[in-house]
Amino acid sequence: MNELDCTVCQTQLHGYLDQELDPATATQVAAHLSACAECARLHEQAKLLKVSVKRHAPYYRAPASLTASVFAADKPAPGFIRRWQKWLAPGFSAAALALAMVLYVATPGSEQPLIDEAVSSHVRSLMGEHLNDVVSSDRHTVKPWFTGKLDFSPPVSDYSAQGFPLLGGRLDYLQHQTTAALSYGHGKHIINVFILPTSEADKAVQSQSLRGFNVVSWQASYMRFVLVSDAEKAELQALGQLLRAQ
DSSP, X not given: OOOOXXXXXHHHHHHHHXXXXXXXXXXXXXXXXXXXXXXXXXHHHHHHHHHHHHHHSOOOOOOHHHHHHHHHTTOOOHHHHHHHHHHXXXXXXXHHHHHHHHHHHHSOOTTHXXXXXXXXXXXXXXXXXXXXXXXXXXXXXXXXXTBTTBSSOOOOOOBGGGTBOXXXXXXXXXXXXXXXXXXXXXXXXXXXXXXXXXXSOOEEEEEEEETTEEEEEEEETTEEEEEXXXXXXHHHHHXXXXXXXX
């Protein structure tokens, strides 16, 4: 796989942000962002700009007369439509079925973009000095810190006795929404635990490796949990069991 330089990566940032790139290019951009602090900074700025435009830019609905005139223009006669439907409907049905099967096989799981972003955020948190906005092993300090900053209450616990001391927490941004990020230590490893709300049903624990990091994720009680670290997968799963038991 060819690595992108900063110039090429920056020309792809908006396509990457809007999920318009092909899978191979998107993977290259994500890999570059995980290793380049300057491009990662520009990516964060672009995300914030997108959110700001959605929240504050005025929206103007097209008049009903304009919509009607657009759809009415060059409308074929009903008899013409019926004749073509008779001959082409079977072919279109087969083509639609084939296309649906291709999309089903080729389209990545809905969780994969979230996992990609979580790994990139984990890398960025280790590159600078923004691992935590609030530094404390006391859950009674960390949990209240999120109050007023999120529209949900993330569960916060310290597992020092089990070998996973709470280090602190920060705000992050995944899947177009503000996210809670808790950091835990385990030996010489840092584990980021990303928590964000979802309207989807519960999902079982999934484990994978991405760009040299282990990832454990699941959904429960309308919350998504994503754990990322270079610690062993079994160690991440052990912390996941503690989180699910609280």
